[in-house]
Amino acid sequence: MTKVAVLTSGGDSPGMNAAIRAVVRTGIYYGMEMFGIMRGYNGMLEDDIFPMNSRSVANIIQRGGTILKTARSKEFFTYEGRQKAVANLEKRGINGVVVIGGDGSFTGALKLSTEFNIPCIGLPGTIDKDLYGTDFTIGFDTAVNTAVEAIDKIRDTADAHDRLFIVEVMGRHAGYIALHSGISTGAENILIPEAETNIEEVIASLSEKEKRKKLVNLIVVAEGDEFGGANQIAKIVKERLPHLDTRVSILGHIQRGGSPSAMDRLIASRMGYHAIESLMEGRHNVMVGVLNNEIAYTPLEIAIREKQSISSDWLRIVKILAS
Template sequence: MKPNIKNIAVLTSGGDAPGMNACIRAVVRTGIYNGVNMFGVMQGYQGLINNNIIPMDARSVSNIIHLGGTILKTARCLEFKTEEGMEIAFNHLKEREIDGLVVIGGDGTFTGAQRFGKKFGIRVMGVPGTIDNDLYGSDFTLGYDTAINTVIEAIDKIRDTADSHDRLFFIEVMGRDSGCIALRSAISSGAEAVLLPERETSLDELINQLEIGAKTKKSSSIVIVSEGHKAGGAYDVAKKVKERFNHYDTKVTILGHLQRGGSPSSFDRILGSRLGYAAVNELLSGNSMQMVGLFGNEIKATSIDEALTGHNFKLESDLLEMTKVLSI
């Protein structure tokens, strides 16, 4: 028997990601279409504790599908990790008779949702919104495609300077535990080398790759460094390489939070819309404690437990091999 859900709230938590607004829009309008009262929680779990919960209608989400960031704002909330904080948050939902919650975010967001849903029995549905693409249960997470496009655009401009001055650029991209952005950016920008958290790449191996390029008269080189690489960040790697390899004038660029911003790509707008639509329909069908994700071209649900503990080997073997073959 399907539950009689009358009120659903949506929040964004953790790091923002392009496409979150498209997802919020889909959540709100899908709920309203099905006769559900919709609410938005400002500043994530902090908003639940502060009782910053606002009613939303179809016009509340007009003209936002193209915007980066999140209109609901986001914040990291240490208080929500405590029993007392969760109790306060639940009471605020209870006051408004909210019986369904859609959370958009990454692993920290889902960890909070997991504990909250199990403790109080509230129906929870997750949407993977993180540029790192590091959650099990979805081939692509919301914001990942836009982040890669942002990185590629920056690298294309940097290469113009690198070619003009015979320079070696080390470009650091986001990815503390996941090299997905670094790997795909390296292939699509024609980088000479890439350093990933998942792989051990020795300094000797990197210098050997650069020496091959120098001997074949490459006018410049681009090395993509994922921020989580074991040898350190781009500055650390560049310093070590400079000590042993002086062919190029060495420069470092940290792209940082630039990768999180900007108007979402068409892919992320569609993905956000599909995931938001699916999340509400899953709740209305009686499902809970799950995450909706993209498998192939289908939207499927995975338990939040599995999304947090599963292993998704997203570094495609052919792409890893191509970084060597195509950089000669």
């Protein structure tokens, strides 16, 4: 009988529980013995591994966070650490691991498979949508909706006071949350790491709108924008346009939590199902993604190495719709 363990690793994202549920239930359906590993690779190292059945994952599809908890593990990045971890898998006869997380988590999975020949499957669980090989990552849609709801609230206040709000959303290396939430809230400017920020253009556009008495303004910035986030932008705007009533809001950790959106539950369920199918078909050491509505398998090393790029079409739409 095949024995498969599942873990969540790295930053948590909404929908991880739906993915765990799908992995466990599909495995059980196919007669596998299923295990959960607590706190990512830490639990593998510390032997915090336990059997899971259909009931273990009842009533979790709608919950944010992850019932398996998550963490980053320094020890696992040593060879000795991994040996210890693998011993804990082996003593239970676990011969497959599903890793739900981002590229850091997949690096661990790749080591497991190349050094110890343990079949691994990666599921893209990250709010940042910055993984190559998939159009969706588990948690992205929820994070965007959370940001949109927050910015809608901020706009009420901006509108009541004729203020400029500079809102910072998550995304250290990727601007997808900023792009999607900015378009969805009608932001006048969207600043992201993938496109050079021309601060003179931002100032000019604010200045021109001020002249037109279009006083409600909203700028959405990804935390990883090369200009340095909302506080930096605000500092410059206040110097250059001192009579604008400019405020900053940093949305922060609320973007990681919350009940997952329908989309995130759906793709998590679909990917979790295919993680097990993939193991059964002997397709190992790949990330399960969705490309053009079809399930797509990307070798873990490629998923880690390559990057997505943002279409310039979107940036053009931002500019035109904010006019």
